[in-house]
Amino acid sequence: MRTLTRLLDRRTALLGVATLSLALTMTACGKADTGTSSDGESGGSGDKPLSIVFLPKNLGNPYFDASDAGGKKAVEALGGTFSEVGPQTASPDAQVQYINTAAQQHASAIVLSANDPKAVGSALTQAKSSGTKIVTFDSDTEAQYRDLFVNQASPEGIAKAQVDGLAEQIGDSGEIAILSASANATNQNAWIDLMKKDLQADHPDIKLVDTVYGNDDDQTSFDKTAALLKNHPNLKGIISPTTVGIAAAARYLSTSKSKGKVALTGLGTPNQMRKFVEDGTVTEFYLWNPTDLGTLAAYAAAALANGEITGKEGDKFTAGDLGDYTVGADNTVLLGDPTGFNKDNIGDFDF
Known part of the structure; x- marks a missing residue:
């Protein structure tokens, strides 16, 4: 049974990598997909189409389903291509192969919730050196491995x-x-x-x-x-x-x-x-609202990829309907305060 499980996990991982490769290759080769949104704004830096890869801790997690849905909507609103890939199990080094594939395919940015602050460090460093911007959200890496951290709340x-x-x-x-x-x-x-x-x-x-x-x-x-x-x-x-x-x-x-x-x-x-x-x-x-967190992370990644910000303290960008944000200390953007859910208000929310 353990052997079968390992084989299935490996097959799932390979399918995820293949899906990412196909999506990014189509983005890179598709002449019609210029990364320009319906309002004429550029979807990427220069003539390069905007492609953003979301990499949660693991797939099938309701929290990341919500956050990645927010990211997808934001990326598509910007005229870019969105991809979601990741492991089935949240282990320290399970995300490395997906980072490597995204970098090899020259993704504009990777939006990552890290399973471990150090285990993905080498892969992220190589991705950055190839020009891919790195945004962490929900769970950070060590600061040298990313360009920006989008924090859900303090x-x-x-x-x-x-x-x-x-x-x-x-x-x-x-x-x-x-x-x-x-x-x-x-x-x-x-x-x-x-x-x-x-x-x-x-x-x-x-x-x-x-x-x-x-x-x-x-x-x-x-x-x-x-x-x-x-x-x-x-x-x-x-x-x-x-x-x-x-x-x-x-x-x-x-x-x-x-x-x-x-x-x-x-x-x-x-x-x-x-x-x-x-x-x-x-x-x-x-x-916090995980859909808003994914939305904010996507807009931050796009702003980095488009050269609108560098991730330094004091940088400002707009995150769609969420409004304007300013990068704080340690290259961090803060979404807001957590919300308490109880019998009185839980019916007001659907995520």
Whole structure:
């Protein structure tokens, strides 16, 4: 069974690379596709058509489905060609082959949510040297490997929203645990470090007893939730700062004797969490709009590819209907603050 799984994963990866190669080759060779939008604006730098490749942590993830849909709409509005490729499993080096292929096909830009801050560094460096712009979003690499990072919200704001939200739900005391994505995920680790600081500074009666990793896999996250409840019988709350993790944890809690006794919060999308809010499994969870995040990343990538910005602090660009943005310190663009979703407002959102 393991051999068959490996063969299927390899076949999927090769098909993804082939799809990307075909899309980019058609863009490069298609004379009619000049990269000019309907309003006459250039879709790329000079005469080169705009081609932007979105590379999420893994395919089939509802969060990245939403963010990449926003990116696709933005790229097409700019008259460019959009491609989405990626691995089925979010492992540290699984994205390397897709980066290499995009660079070899001279993509204008790669928009990447990194599974590891260093593992893709060499591939990204080579891609940059070939003229491809690198934009990270959602999960960053080390700064030298990219031109710009589009951050969904400030790490401090994300961490504080989740910690304060759970503290309110459990009466600001008791044992809690964290169900994260992969152990090497840059954004997850940054948030967890800040959560620990928030707990120590503002919630001294809450004890973090365990941090486990579901690797952004539904079944693994489901099993990790079960193990947390078994290993910590006095657990009062779980924070899962990953869309796959919080949905899997909610699914487990919803049919367990811990429903209504163990609070759950974290980062999720309204559509995947709606039923768990409505049935009382989850009181409130948080997220920015991932569609807007993908939109912003696409416009940032296009601005870099078109030479409108270089990614330095103070650079300004317009992101369609999202409005104007300014590049901040460390070559970072900030989307905004996270939103809390609960019974009162979850019906207002569809993503």
